[in-house]
Amino acid sequence: MLTLFLLLPAVGALLALFLPKERAQDAKWIALVFSGLAFLVSIAVFVLYNPHVEGYQFVDTFDWITADTAGFAISYTVGVDGLSAPLVLLLGLLSVVSVLVSWRIDVKEQQYFAWLLFMETAVAGVFLSLDLIQFFLFWELELLPMFMLISQWGSGRRLYSATKFLIYTLAGSAFMLVGFLVLGATAGTFEIAELVATPVTEAAVPLTLVFWAIMLAFLVKLPTFPLHTWLPDAHTDAPTAVSVMLAGVLLKMGGYGILRIALPILPQQAHDARWILATLAGFSVLWGAVITLRQTDLKRLVAYSSVSHMGYVLLGVSAMGAVGLSGAAMQMFTHGTITGLLFVVVGLIYDRTHTREISQMSGLMHRMPVVGTVFVIAGLASLGLPGMSGFVAELTTFLGSLEVHPVATMAGIFGVVLSAGYILWTVQRVLHGPATEKWRDLTDATSWWEITAMASLVIVILAVGIYPPLLTNAVEAGIAPIAQIIEGVS
Amino acid sequence: MTALAAALYIGPAVALYIGAGVVLLADLVQGRRAATGLLSLVALAVAALWAIVQMGSGAEGPILHGALVADRFSLFFTFLLVATTAAVIVGTSEWASRVEDRGEFYALLLVSVGSMVLLAQSNDLITLFVALETTSLAQFILAGIARNERSSEAGLKYLLTGSIAAAVLLYGFAFLFGMAGTTALPGIAEFVRHAPEGLRLPLIMSFVFVAAGIGFKMAIVPFHGWVPDVYQGAPTPVGSFLSVASKAAGFAVVLRLFYSGLGGAETLITEDWGKLFAVLAVASMLFGNIGALVQTNVKRILGYSSIAQAGNIAVGVAAVAAASTVGPSGVLFFLGTYAATNLGAFIAVNAVSERLGSDDIADYAGLFKRSPMTAVVLSLCLVSLTGLPPTAGFIAKVYIFNGAIQTGQWWLVALVAVAVVNTAISAFYYLRWVRTMILDEPTDDRTIETPGGAQAVLLLASVGVLFFGVWPTPLIEAAQRAAAALLPA
Numbered sequence: 006m007l008t009l010f011l012l013l014p015a016v017g018a019l020l021a022l023f024l025p026k027e028r029a030q031d032a033k034w035i036a037l038v039f040s041g042l043a044f045l046v047s048i049a050v051f052v053l054y055n056p057h058v059e060g061y062q063f064v065d066t067f068d069w070i071t072a073d074t075a076g077f078a079i080s081y082t083v084g085v086d087g088l089s090a091p092l093v094l095l096l097g098l099l100s101v102v103s104v105l106v107s108w109r110i111d112v113k114e115q116q117y118f119a120w121l122l123f124m125e126t127a128v129a130g131v132f133l134s135l136d137l138i139q140f141f142l143f144w145e146l147e148l149l150p151m152f153m154l155i156s157q158w159g160s161g162r163r164l165y166s167a168t169k170f171l172i173y174t175l176a177g178s179a180f181m182l183v184g185f186l187v188l189g190a191t192a193g194t195f196e197i198a199e200l201v202a203t204p205v206t207e208a209a210v211p212l213t214l215v216f217w218a219i220m221l222a223f224l225v226k227l228p229t230f231p232l233h234t235w236l237p238d239a240h241t242d243a244p245t246a247v248s249v250m251l252a253g254v255l256l257k258m259g260g261y262g263i264l265r266i267a268l269p270i271l272p273q274q275a276h277d278a279r280w281i282l283a284t285l286a287g288f289s290v291l292w293g294a295v296i297t298l299r300q301t302d303l304k305r306l307v308a309y310s311s312v313s314h315m316g317y318v319l320l321g322v323s324a325m326g327a328v329g330l331s332g333a334a335m336q337m338f339t340h341g342t343i344t345g346l347l348f349v350v351v352g353l354i355y356d357r358t359h360t361r362e363i364s365q366m367s368g369l370m371h372r373m374p375v376v377g378t379v380f381v382i383a384g385l386a387s388l389g390l391p392g393m394s395g396f397v398a399e400l401t402t403f404l405g406s407l408e409v410h411p412v413a414t415m416a417g418i419f420g421v422v423l424s425a426g427y428i429l430w431t432v433q434r435v436l437h438g439p440a441t442e443k444w445r446d447l448t449d450a451t452s453w454w455e456i457t458a459m460a461s462l463v464i465v466i467l468a469v470g471i472y473p474p475l476l477t478n479a480v481e482a483g484i485a486p487i488a489q490i491i492e493g494v495s
Numbered sequence: 496m497t498a499l500a501a502a503l504y505i506g507p508a509v510a511l512y513i514g515a516g517v518v519l520l521a522d523l524v525q526g527r528r529a530a531t532g533l534l535s536l537v538a539l540a541v542a543a544l545w546a547i548v549q550m551g552s553g554a555e556g557p558i559l560h561g562a563l564v565a566d567r568f569s570l571f572f573t574f575l576l577v578a579t580t581a582a583v584i585v586g587t588s589e590w591a592s593r594v595e596d597r598g599e600f601y602a603l604l605l606v607s608v609g610s611m612v613l614l615a616q617s618n619d620l621i622t623l624f625v626a627l628e629t630t631s632l633a634q635f636i637l638a639g640i641a642r643n644e645r646s647s648e649a650g651l652k653y654l655l656t657g658s659i660a661a662a663v664l665l666y667g668f669a670f671l672f673g674m675a676g677t678t679a680l681p682g683i684a685e686f687v688r689h690a691p692e693g694l695r696l697p698l699i700m701s702f703v704f705v706a707a708g709i710g711f712k713m714a715i716v717p718f719h720g721w722v723p724d725v726y727q728g729a730p731t732p733v734g735s736f737l738s739v740a741s742k743a744a745g746f747a748v749v750l751r752l753f754y755s756g757l758g759g760a761e762t763l764i765t766e767d768w769g770k771l772f773a774v775l776a777v778a779s780m781l782f783g784n785i786g787a788l789v790q791t792n793v794k795r796i797l798g799y800s801s802i803a804q805a806g807n808i809a810v811g812v813a814a815v816a817a818a819s820t821v822g823p824s825g826v827l828f829f830l831g832t833y834a835a836t837n838l839g840a841f842i843a844v845n846a847v848s849e850r851l852g853s854d855d856i857a858d859y860a861g862l863f864k865r866s867p868m869t870a871v872v873l874s875l876c877l878v879s880l881t882g883l884p885p886t887a888g889f890i891a892k893v894y895i896f897n898g899a900i901q902t903g904q905w906w907l908v909a910l911v912a913v914a915v916v917n918t919a920i921s922a923f924y925y926l927r928w929v930r931t932m933i934l935d936e937p938t939d940d941r942t943i944e945t946p947g948g949a950q951a952v953l954l955l956a957s958v959g960v961l962f963f964g965v966w967p968t969p970l971i972e973a974a975q976r977a978a979a980a981l982l983p984a
Contacts, residue, residue, distance in 0.1 A: 059534065145889070156930055164930075179919050183900070189897070
């Protein structure tokens with residue numbers, strides 16, 4: 006089933022590419038059908054996932070490279086647990102949303118949708134892989150589609166931003182490969198489950214170095230202050246759908262990598278690093294929030310708020326306890342839906358106003374009540390209003406980290422105050438105020454694809470906010486074994 | 496050892512030499528009407544068939560009083576070199592049909608590849624040197640065969656640097672002979688294994704000279720000066736032959752010499768030459784990648800890229816010093832995938848430059864619209880050179896780096912760290928080129944026709960790049976069997 010989830014988008018991408026030229030506009034239908042089918046599979050995975058059963062479920066495996074004599078036996082193994090199941094669902098959902106918000110793309114549609122679908126396959130591979138080399142393969146596979154999408158269909162300094170994204174990610178993942186190879190050479194296997202079961206205690210190079218080599222890739226991807234500068238550029242210049250995917254699922258690859266690989270395989274080194282991680286987290290939250298406050302570009306504003314909000318993920322991780330880790334895992338899911346929705350709304354506004362300058366906008370609520378209302382919902386969810394999904398995640402994170410890192414947690418809580426500030430201020434500047442003459446002819450979102458894209462995300466945000474066990478059941482089952490390992494060291 | 500058995504062992508090389516003679520004769524008799532290209536392909540096919548028979552008969556061992564040795568290792572290179580040359584001939588047949596001296600072109604190509612096959616079989620310093628010089632002499636003329644100013648300059652430059660390299664190599668050989676008292680590699684290996692500590696310095700000097708001499712063939716820094724100029728100046732088919740076949744032959748010699756000839760992995764100088772290659776690898780990767788960043792001529796980009804790739808392969812050679820079989824098999828696997836990848840890139844560039852009359856990267860803008868197949872294959876090859884999945888280049892890099900790290904030596908871990916950072920640098924120029932071809936708007940809407948022969952080679956190259964990227968096990972196993980043959984029995 007998981008292999009099906011992995012392959013569906015790739016098949017769709019090939020079909021879209023080989024569509025005859027005169028039917029190029031049908032590429033979006035192919036993309037919708039295949040991402041939709043993948044979404045159905047992801048729902049099935051999430052619903053059928055049983056939190057009471059230990060270990061990975063729906064495992065598909067076969068020996069991929071069988072050069073045992075060279076210590077190069079690599080298996081293709083996919084499976085989900087409570088940590089990855091919600092992310093698979095998130096990926097399925099956001100892929101459909103990103104296809105929907107691309108409905109009006111009219112430049113090289115075939116290639117555009119093909120790259121988008123290829124990216125879904127790559128990210129799915131990252132979330133599903135249970136073998137380090139396979140994980141690395143999919144991690145690298147995601148680069149090319151992203152580079153192509155930003156550099157061609159983006160705006161502004163798109164080539165600069167795409168290249169910056171590429172260099173940052175590649176520089177990070179380069180060291181990750183070295184770390185993985187050292188682990189594999191020492192343990193004699195690349196399988197994550199085996200590496201977790203039999204911890205590596207000594208290697209050719211100090212394990213602390215290995216830990217940071219691996220973490221670097223994840224911290225860049227998350228992103229963490231001071232490695233975050235590629236993100237605002239990439240977001241600002243990316244097309245809407247790519248921003249949705251970037252904020253929604255690509256950043257989660259970083260958090261997922263920390264929880265799946267760095268923590269359980271090198272628990273001692275992770276535990277030793279908890280103060281550094283907490284400090285980085287505190288800085289990310291505060292620095293991100295302060296920078297967000299002074300943004301004048303609507304999309305850049307949402308991008309910087311991501312830096313701040315992903316800081317909570319790292320804060321939860323740095324607590325090194327079951328509650329904090331669950332908070333981090335939940336924050337990844339909720340941030341994906343909320344920020345995804347924010348980027349959808351910002352994209353819809355930009356489609357109509359053709360500007361992202363906040364100072365240019367005023368009283369948009371009068372012209373587009375639907376878009377405005379969804380903006381408010383997403384904004385409130387983003388600042389952590391009770392009853393929305395963001396609240397559950399942030400509260401859990403703080404509960405987990407308060408005792409261990411009081412100062413960083415205080416910084417985090419202050420970050421929430423700041424985020425209330427910038428969200429409400431933005432809502433006030435963009436949506437309220439006098440309805441200017443300039444925006445008299447703006448139309449509201451009425452087409453089915455716009456409504457579906459927004460509604461699906463709003464429903465998920467509210468559902469998780471009102472009934473958190475929808476998410477927490479799975480997440481807690483997934484976090485439990487990791488927390489057990491990490492709490493075992495001191 | 497009967498004469499018949501010896502003939503069986505050296506058959507492939509003999510077939511290629513005879514082929515060269517027949518081509519020249521046909522050219523002499525029939526002039527420009529002679530089907531010299533076809534004759535060359537026949538010679539290559541005979542050589543390949545002969546090698547298959549040789550493999551099937553399981554005949555292995557030293558021949559001609561130990562001057563040559565036929566084993567899995569030499570067979571691996573025979574197949575690699577013959578396939579490479581055949582691909583060059585088929586892929587550039589259209590170019591060759593317009594060359595005045597194409598009879599000579601094909602004959603020299605066959606002489607060169609025949610000598611390379613012998614080179615992979617050489618088990619004695621003298622045969623090794625003779626084979627190396629024969630292949631080099633043919634290549635000097637090939638580089639200058641276009642007879643224009645740039646091509647002549649390339650040929651002369653290649654000749655001058657090549658002669659110096661040969662002299663240096665011979666000097667290193669003289670040291671080895673002086674100490675060991677024999678030119679046979681097994682004898683030298685035996686001597687090195689039991690060499691007293693006092694001979695360490697002379698031994699180091701000898702292998703430094705040898706590495707310098709062969710470094711010229713492998714195109715690693717600091718013996719690389721000729722590469723960008725020759726790749727740019729020489730006709731592209733010659734460039735593709737040099738970048739793939741000549742480099743492969745260079746690494747074959749290095750593996751044979753350093754791994755079997757200098758006594759394997761447990762002598763007093765093993766770590767010394769391992770570290771020498773580590774330093775050469777770092778220099779090649781840095782110089783090649785940084786040099787390629789600022790180039791706007793596609794042939795020069797490929798030239799610098801080939802220096803950087805030689806550095807990647809040298810990582811595997813350095814690992815040989817510390818590992819047993821993983822290092823050499825990594826080098827062999829890398830060379831195999833690199834052949835498919837770089838041939839694809841060179842043949843594509845040749846097909847495009849022929850039509851455009853330009854090697855400027857700006858003229859590749861929108862190639863996807865003008866010649867979709869060429870653009871896709873070239874992109875695939877560039878992605879593979881970067882080392883990104885799902886291509887063979889990805890597996891090759893992970894495999895060779897894995898071999899280095901498995902040794903558990905900290906300096907090899909550090910070497911791999913430098914190598915992966917270089918991968919990130921190389922992505923910059925490889926992917927920029929891909930983006931230019933796939934996404935930019937063409938300046939000229941006319942379609943570019945790719946000749947049939949080139950199309951066939953491009954198709955094969957892309958199948959190879961993808962197939963070994965998804966299912967590398969067969970090639971890895973072949974590489975391991977070949978590498979195992981190198982171990983001193």
